[in-house]
Each structure stands twice: as structure tokens, then as C-alpha cells.
Amino acid sequence: MEKSNEQIAMRVSRNTIVVNVFLTIFKLFAGIFANSAAMLSDAVHSFSDIFATFIVMIGVKMSNKKSDKDHQYGHERFECVAAIILAAVLFATGAGIGWAGVKAVMARDSVEIAAPGILALIAAIVSIILKEALYWYTWIPAKKMNSSVLMASAWHSRSDALSSIGSFIGIFGARLGFPILDPIAGIVICLFIVKAAIDIFRDAVGKMTDRACDDETADKIHSAIISNKLVLGVDMLKTRMFGDKIYVEVEISVDGNKVLNEAHDTAQQIHDIIESKFPQVKHCTVHVNPSRE
Numbered sequence: 001m002e003k004s005n006e007q008i009a010m011r012v013s014r015n016t017i018v019v020n021v022f023l024t025i026f027k028l029f030a031g032i033f034a035n036s037a038a039m040l041s042d043a044v045h046s047f048s049d050i051f052a053t054f055i056v057m058i059g060v061k062m063s064n065k066k067s068d069k070d071h072q073y074g075h076e077r078f079e080c081v082a083a084i085i086l087a088a089v090l091f092a093t094g095a096g097i098g099w100a101g102v103k104a105v106m107a108r109d110s111v112e113i114a115a116p117g118i119l120a121l122i123a124a125i126v127s128i129i130l131k132e133a134l135y136w137y138t139w140i141p142a143k144k145m146n147s148s149v150l151m152a153s154a155w156h157s158r159s160d161a162l163s164s165i166g167s168f169i170g171i172f173g174a175r176l177g178f179p180i181l182d183p184i185a186g187i188v189i190c191l192f193i194v195k196a197a198i199d200i201f202r203d204a205v206g207k208m209t210d211r212a213c214d215d216e217t218a219d220k221i222h223s224a225i226i227s228n229k230l231v232l233g234v235d236m237l238k239t240r241m242f243g244d245k246i247y248v249e250v251e252i253s254v255d256g257n258k259v260l261n262e263a264h265d266t267a268q269q270i271h272d273i274i275e276s277k278f279p280q281v282k283h284c285t286v287h288v289n290p291s292r293e
Contacts, residue, residue, distance in 0.1 A: 004064075005064075005145045005147070006060055006061070006064040008141050008145070009056070009057075009060040009141070009145070009147065009149075009150055010057060010060065010061075012137065012138055012141055012150065012153075013053050013056050013057045013060070013153070015137070016049070016053045016056075016134060016137075016138065016153065016157070017050055017053050017054075019130055019134055020046050020047075020049045020050045020053065021050065023043075023046040023126075023127055023130060023131070023160075024043050024046040024047045024050065026123055026126065026127075027039050027040075027042050027043035027046055027123050027127060028040065028043040029123075030119045030120050030122070030123035031043055031120065031123075033117070033119060034117030034118070034119040034120035034123070035117060035120075036117070036120035036167075036171055039120045039123055039124065039167055039171070041100075041163075041167070042123075042124070042127065042160075042163055042164055042167045045093065045159075045160050045163050046127070046160055048089065048093065049156055049157065049160055051089075052086055052089055052090075052152075052153060052156045053153060055082050055085055055086055055089075055149075056082060056086070056149050056150065056152075056153045058082065059078055059079045059081065059082020059083070059085075059149040060079065060082075060147075060149060060150075062075055062078035062079075062082075063075050063076050063077070063078040063079035063082075063149075063243055063244075065078075073242065074242070074243075074245070074282065075243075076242050076243025076244060076245050076282075077207070077208055077242065077243045078243070079147065079148055079149045079243050079244060080148055080149075080204040080205075080207050080208045080243055081204075081208075082148075082149040082152075083148035083149045083151070083152045083200055083201075083203070083204035084201060084204045084205070086149065086152035086153065086156060086200065087152060087197045087198075087200040087201035087204065088197075088201075089156070090152065090155060090156055090159055090193060090196060090197035090200065091193075091194055091197035091198070091201075093156075093159055093163075093193060094159065094189075094190045094191075094192075094193030094194040094196075094197060095190065095194065097163060097166070097189060097190045097193065098187050098189075098190025098191070098194070099190075101184065101187040101190065102187060104180075105180070105184065105187070120167075120171045121168065121171055121172060121175075124164050124165075124167045124168035124171060125168065127160070127161070127164035127167075128161050128164045128165055128168065131157050131158070131160045131161035131164060132157075132158065132161045134157040135154050135155070135157040135158040135161060136154075138150055138153050138154035138157060139151065139154040142154050145244070146244045146280060147244055148200070148203055148204045148207060148243075148244060151200065151203075152200045152204075155196040155197075155200060158196070159192075159193040159196065162189040162192055162193060163189060163193075165189065166188075166189045169181050206241065207241040207242070207243055207244065208243075210240040210241065210242075211240070211241050212238070212239050212240060212241070213239040213240075213241060213246045213280075217239075217246070217278070217280075218237065218239055220278070221237065221239070221248060221250075221274060221278065221281075222234055222237055224273055224274060224277055224278075225237070225250060225252060225270055225273075225274070228266065228269060228270060228273070230254055230255075230266045230269075231252045231253070231254065231266065231270065232252075232253045232254060232255065232291045233252070233253040233291065234250065234251070234252055234253075235251040235252065235253055235289050236249070236250065236251040236287075237249075237250050237251075238250070242282060244280070245280060245281070245282035246278070246280050246281045246282065247281075247282060247283055247284075247285075248274060248281055248283070248284040248285070249284075249285045249287075250270065250274075250284065250285070250286050250287070251286075251287045251288075251289055252266070252267070252270060252286060252287070252288060252289065253288075253289050253290070253291040254266050254288055254289075254290070254291060255290075255291055256290030256291050263288045264288075266288065267286040267287075267288050268286075270284075270286045271284050271285075271286050
């Protein structure tokens with residue numbers, strides 16, 4: 001039996017939590033025993049990923065609730081709300097890393113500290129590998145399902161991988177006698193994280209404000225309509241995003257001499273083919289106009 005999008009998203013989220021719990025404990029242990037402030041900060045970042053994943057699970061659960069009296073068009077936009085919250089968390093994470101880097105670079109006097117132990121380097125490498133793997137593990141179903149909140153979760157994992165790269169550079173640099181490498185790497189990583197947060201935010205807001213679907217999907221819908229031999233023309237085709245679903249409104253021209261039942265049957269055919277051929281279309285409304293030809 002094929003699993004639903006909700007089941008897939010929940011499975012991905014649960015596995016993400018398990019990995020992040022392991023990484024948080026491992027990084028905390030490595031940071032303490034290897035005397036690495038960078039790794040302790042990285043552990044806090046991984047802990048924030050656990051919180052972010054719970055937001056994902058709540059967003060997915062809410063968005064998949066069935067329509068009710070108060071929400072007759074469904075709850076899909078709750079996923080966009082969750083994505084916006086995650087974008088804010090991601091932005092704050094990136095800004096925090098960047099600000100810490102800027103302060104360290106601008107500091108005139110440096111305090112001599114003991115070089116971190118080798119365990120901190122191992123923890124950074126393990127984190128980079130696992131978090132990048134977790135990014136792709138989340139990104140693939142997010143792309144397939146066109147899920148804003150899963151995509152945000154994927155980028156949150158990549159931000160942790162980037163943070164761990166910064167930690168690795170900083171720890172390695174400190175062991176070689178170049179501690180300045182850590183804050184510089186943090187500033188560069190900050191720019192990538194903030195860019196991802198802005199992109200996620202813009203996508204989620206677009207889906208909450210009735211943005212049209214992409215041109216490729218609209219063209220495919222138009223082709224599916226015009227392929228019906230009884231359709232003489234497409235007078236209007238409008239689409240709007242509702243969360244990660246699409247609503248379609250279309251006006252078609254048919255022979256004006258057709259009786260009402262025949263015109264209705266044509267409209268029903270168009271309705272059925274659009275909703276069956278395009279799984280992301282939640283509802284299609286078809287209006288029939290008599291052709292002037």
C-alpha cells in the first residue's frame with residue numbers, strides 16, 4: 001500500500017529527531033571533553049533542529065486535517081505558517097553565527113586559549129556527513145511533495161552541516177595556530193543560511209497570497225484541456241496556490257448549438273482529467289461559454 005504524504009513527512013521527521021538527538025549528545029560530549037567552544041555552540045544548533053522538527057510535524061499534521069465547517073477549503077495553509085516559523089528560526093540561526101563571527105573578527109585583543117582536542121574534529125566531521133545526508137533525505141520527499149515545511153526542515157539540516165564546517169575550520173585552524181579562521185568561516189556560512197531562510201519565507205508567503213502556479217504546470221493544464229476535441233478554445237485559465245495545493249478556474253468554449261447536458265458532460269470531462277492528471281490540483285472549476293464560431 002502506497003504511503004500518504006503525511007505518513008512520509010512524519011517518518012522523515014521522526015528519523016530526523018533521532019539523528020539530531022544523537023548529534024546533540026555527541027557534540028556536547030566532544031565540546032566538553034575536547035575543550036571546544038565551537039563544538040558546544042554546534043551542539044546547541046543541533047538541539048534547535050529538534051525543536052524545528054517538532055514544528056514541522058505540527059505543521060504537517062494540521063495541514064492534512066480534513067475540511068470542516070470553519071475551514072471549508074481545507075487546512076493546507078497551516079504548512080505555510082510552519083514554514084514561515086522555520087524560516088524565522090533559520091534566519092536567526094544564520095544571523096547569530098554571522099554576528100558572532102563579526103564580533104570576533106573586529107576584536108582587537110585576542111585571548112589565548114587551549115587548542116581543542118582531536119575529538120572535537122571527529123565530532124565536526126561526523127556532523128557534516130550526517131547532516132548533509134539528512135538534508136538530502138528530507139529534500140527528496142520535500143521536492144516530490146512540493147512541501148514548503150519539509151523543504152525548510154531540509155535547509156535547517158544543511159545549515160547545521162554548514163555550521164559544522166565552520167566549526168571544523170575553526171577547530172582545525174586553532175590547532176594550527178590560526179583561530180581567526182573560525183569567525184571568518186562563520187560569516188561566510190551566515191550568508192548561505194540567511195539566503196536559504198529568505199527563499200523559504202518568500203515561497204511560503206507566495207503560497208499564502210494566492211500566487212499562481214509555475215508556468216510549466218499551467219501550460220500542461222492548458223494542453224490537457226485543449227486536447228479534448230469538443231473544446232473549441234480556452235477563454236480563461238487561472239490558478240492559485242493554496243498551501244502546496246493548486247486551485248484551477250477555467251472557462252472553455254464549446255459549440256453553442258450543443259444542448260445543456262452535452263455542454264455539462266464536456267465540462268465534467270475537463271474537470272475530471274485535470275484533477276486526475278495533476279495530483280497537486282485540489283479542485284478545478286470549469287465554466288462553459290458558447291462559441292461564436
